[in-house]
Amino acid sequence: MADVVPPDGHPDPAGAPGSAAAPYPAGWEADVVLTDGTTTRLRPIHPDDAEALQAFHVAQSERSTYLRFFASLDRLPERDLERLVTVDHVDRVALVAVTGSPEAGTPERIIGVARYDVVEPETAEVAFNIADAHQGKGLASVLLEHLAAAARERGVRHFLAEVLPQNGRMIAVFKEAGYEVHQRTEDGVVQVTFDIDPTERSLAVAADREHRAEARSMRALLTARSVVVVGPGPEPGRALTAGQAERVVAGLAGQARAGRVTVHVVGVGAPEGLDGAGVDADGMHHHARIDDVPGPVELAVVALPPERVLDAARRLGALGVRGLVLLSGGFAEAGPEGLARQRLLVGVAHGAGMRVVGPASFGLIATHDGTLLDVSLAARPPRPGRVGLFCQSAPLAVTLLGAVERRGLGLAQLVSAGHRADVSGNDLMQFWGEDDGTDVVALYLESIGNPRKFSRIARRLAAHKPVVVLTAGRSGHVAPPGHAVRPTRxxxxxxxxxxxxxxxxxVDNVHQMLDVVQLLAHQPLPRGRRTAVLATSTGVAALVAEAAAAAGLVVTDRVELLAEDASPDEVHDAVERVYGDPDVDVVIVLRIPTLGVPDAVLPGEVARAAARTGKATVACIHGLHGVTPDLTATAEGGRAWTVPAYAAPEDAALALGRAACYAAWRAADRGHPVRPAGVDTRAAARLVARLLAASGATDGSPLALDPAQTAELLAAAGVHVWPSVRVRDADEAVAAAEALGWPVALKTTVPALRHRADLGGVRLDVADAAELRADVAGILALADAHDPGPGVPPLEVQAMAPHGVACVVRSAEDPLFGPVISLGVAGDAADLLGDVAYRVPPLTDVDVAELVRTPRAAPRLFGYRGLPALDVAALEDLVARVSVLADALPDVRSLELNPVVVSPHGLAVLGAYVTVAPADRADAARRLARP
Incomplete structure (x- = not known):
């Protein structure tokens, strides 16, 4: 952790006797979302909290105090108070949950405390105390998560707690956290013990709680029925912010007039005669100041100069506002000062229980239970529908809304996160996973701040709703100004x-995104890839067949040609032949008449047949575009289905192909998380911590492990590295070969020549001492111009492994993506051509199998050109072990197994290289309210 003092500037408190105090662990500070959708801040306690802790204690009920201290205490004695706020952040740790923000002039209030005291090696006694007014919000469970994460960082592996029998709620917190809890009663006190290492169940419980909390926080924004709009007032030079506020107020007028949304307005010109205060003809309430607005108000829309936003946020928090939509910019994109302002704003908002949408947001639009909420800069809201749309860029929101309107699409929600200081696509996906009014989700992402969390949430959502994603860049390596994103390697x-x-x-662009969305929103998922074509031109039919094949579809023999001037009966018969074919899953319909004459028969026939059979259909029919009544029909169950119309046949084929691929993914077995036997991540973590502590490195630079340390670490994952002996000359090489057993392999340790048999850096099947001495001389002469490194012997001797195919398995810890696993068949060609497959843990058995089969050279593992098939199962097991180790230990900065020789019966790991360094993973095993 960084050597940081607490925010109040006081040095770290002295530790408990016998323990050295650690620097203030700023990395333990966190903003979290509670189960009621509000936010709060967690941080380590410090001595200046004494007054706030006493106030917290005094406000507690007699019952709560008794359950915590087993006695009635009106006030904490000064000696106990000093002990409670004095910790060493190692053996004595305490976290507090607070509201308020001293930086914005609102004093902090403690609403929860969690602490542990180490009582024996790897075991600590824990205690929790939650404010009466905040119980039932999941605060104890989230404090437990963060306290357990801090304890694991300090080497603690077990918690114990002494609880009165009547404190069933606290006992339930431990049990419901997903840990295996043991309890016994002695002298009228229940002693609870449990192991705090994350388990599959504890991680699932935390993810489920995070899902429900973040979904509820978004629902509070999207279903708000009271809004306050704050503008800059008559300030000169504020045309942009004033215009933004006026546009939102104009959009809210109809909603206020209908009485469905209560609207308060501050700093936006009031109608004549109101004198800045009063109710206008639309029913909107105008006020001179934010403080004059009667609370509570659910949602605030702010268009102010950046220097005024912080004060407004503090005042809005006092109104009970749950969400703040910030239209104005001037924050992170404005440089370091703006970034500091943005972070301060988010801290103030979270301290008041608010989520922030923006800065530089276009606003949000949502329809819930038939009631429209439009607090956006849109000139007019889109028609209602069942598509959820998220974008970051405000300018792109304009483009999206225009395209949506032209296509006749309907939206359930549109949310623009702007520079994504707080609310992100992850939050909206959590909401859409719970929302019955949304069938399809589309996201335009300029950056992804937490890819591991995104992947976890998106996979959960995509299992039952389509998720269409457009990224501003294909690599994720570039983020626009204003987006605080970790760097990536x-x-x-x-x-x-x-x-x-x-x-x-x-998808690759906005056009494709809406092409796919309109299909998924208005047609059932494809049942398969077998495609029929109904067309009025043989040339166009041939072209679309090619486009369909390129999109991953399988074009069948069912290509039905229809004359441009076909009679209604001929049209009906052709449509029936296509949709009546049991070997057809999806249909592409094309009518592009040379004379441009509309067809009054074909659209209706196609729409009715598609609705009746449930076969996903796309159309390219002259004169029709998007979602149209001409291509709409009602199915037997009463649901109306629309065949989407496309401008070009290639667009239709691509959309249908993407939908079919998604349907196949959803129907496929996605496997189970890999859990190879014999992987002891706890032992591996202890070893890495010991090695880092012994190295004394404080600058975070990677520490390269020696062969013995590497073998010990991999052994904890159940990976055996074939022993080798490093030698300096021929005599030492012969002695090593005698000890290992003939035949042997001789290798150089020079990095430039290592693994390069083609350059003479590796000699295999060395059968006797004479041959070995000659090879030693040859390799030393070859490597004479190279330096293997300080203190590294130039040669390495190893027993010969069975012959097979050499592979390379790697893991690298990335600041943005976390662990990245790669696999390739060894050799220069694979490196030069980039024939390497990548996956990001955690992996399932299906992920591992796909990874092994993805490289273009993978057929060499499966009996290529008559050679025997190799032990792919052993390779999959090795990849699974590496993925589990990398997922559990972010401090393993890099790991390379090279070469891994896969033979017909087993494999041999002949080389292993590991570096370790302290890491701060973006998706930690604790809930955080950050993008």
Whole structure:
């Protein structure tokens, strides 16, 4: 952790006797979303909290105090108070949940406390105390998550707690957290013990709680029925912010007039005669100041100069506002000062329980239970529908809304996150996973701040709703100004793999995104890829067949040609032949008449047949575009289905192909998380912590492990590295070969020649001492111009492994993506051509199998050109072990197994190289309210 003092500027408190105090752990500070959708801040306690802790204690009920201290205490004695706020952040740790923000002039109030005291090695006693007014919001469970994460960082592996029998709620917190809890009663006190290492169940519980909390926080924004709009007032030079506020107020007028939304307005010109205060003809309430607005108000829309936003946020928090939509810019995109202002704003908002949409947001539009909420800059809202749309860029929102209107699409929600200081696409996906009014989700992402969390949430959502994603860049390596995103060193294909693993439908531009969305929103999912073509031109039919094949569809023999001047009966018969074919899953309909004469028969026939059979259909019919009544029909169950119309046949084929690929992903077995036997991540973590502590490195630079340390670390994952001996000359080489057993392999340790048999850096099947001495001389002469490194012997001797195919398995910890696993068949050609497959853990058995089969050279593992098939199962097991180790230990900065020789019966790991360094993973095993 960084050497940081607490925000109040006081040095770290002295530690408990016998323990050295650690620097203030700023990395433990976090903003979290509670189960009621509000936010709060967690941070380590410090001595200046004494007064706030006493106030917290005094406000508690007698029952709560008794359950915590087993006694009635009106006030904490000064000696106990000092002890409670004095910790060493190692053996004595305490976290507090607070509201308010001293930076914005609102004092902090403690609403929850969690602490542990180490009582024996790897075991600590824990205690929790939650404010009466905040119980039932999941605060104890989220404090437990963060306290357990801090404890694991300090080497603690077990918690114990002494609880009165009547404190069933606290006992339930431990049990419901997903840990295996043991309890016994002695002398009228229940002693609870449990292991705090994350388990599959504890991680699932935390993810489910995070899902429900973030979904509820978004629902509070999207279903708000009271809004306050704050503008700049008559300030000169504020035309943009004034115009933004006026546009929102104008959009709210109709909603206020209908009485469905209560609207308060501050700093936007009031009608004549109101004198800045009063109710106008539309029913909107005008006020001179924010403080004059009667609370509570659910949602605030702010268009102010950046220097005035912080004060407005503080005042809005006092009104009970749950969400703040910030239209104005001037924050992170304005440089370091703006970034500091943005972080301060988010801290103030979270301290008051608010979420922030923006800065530089276009606003949000949502329809719920037939009631429109439009707090956006749109000239007019889109028609209602069942598509959820998220974008970051405000200018792109204009483009999207225009395209949506031209296509006749309907939206359930549109949310523009702007520079994504707080609310992100992850939050909206959590909401859409719970929303019955949304069938299809589309996201335009300029950056992804937490790809691992995105992947986890998107995969969960895509399992039952289509998720269409457009990214501003294909690599994820570039973020626009104003987007605070960690740097990445991952290969440029990593983002593509993250999205593919998530089951999302990736598109290349806005045009494609809406092409796919209109199909998924208005047609059932394709049952398969077998495609029929109904066309009025043989040339166009041939072209669309080619486009369909390129999109991953399988074009059948069912290509039905229809004359431009076909009679209604001929049209009906042709349509029936296409849709009546049991070997057809999807249909592409094309009518592009040379004379441009509309067809009054074909659209209706196609719409009715598609609705009746449930076969997904796309159309390219002259004069029709988007979602039209001409191509709409009602199915037997009463649902109206519309065949979407496209401008070009290639667009129709591409949309249908993407939908079919998604349907196949959703229907496929996605496997189970890999859990190879014999992987002891706890032992591996202890070893890495010990090695880092012994190294004394404080600058975060990677520490390269020696062969013995590497073998010990990999052994904890159940990976055996074939032993080798490093030698300096021929005599030492012969002695090593005698000890290992003939035949042997001789290798140089020079990095430039390592693994290069083609350059003479590796000699295989060395059978006797004479041959070995000659090879030693040859390799030393070859490597004479190279330096293997300080203190590294130039040669390495190893027993010969069975012959097979050499592979390379790697893992690298990336600041943005976390662990990235790669696999390739060893050799220069694979490196030069980039024939390497990537995946981001956690992996399932299906992910592992796909990874092994993805490289273009993978057929060499499966009996290529008559050679025997190799032990692919052993390779999959190795990849699974590496993925589990990398997922559990972010401090393993890099790991390379090279070569891994896969033979017909087993494999041999002949080389292993590991570096370790302290890491701060974006998606930690604790809930955080950050994009």
């Amino acid at each position: 991952a290969p440029r294909r990593t983002l593509e793999e993250v999205l593919r693993q998530s089951g999302v439908i990736r």
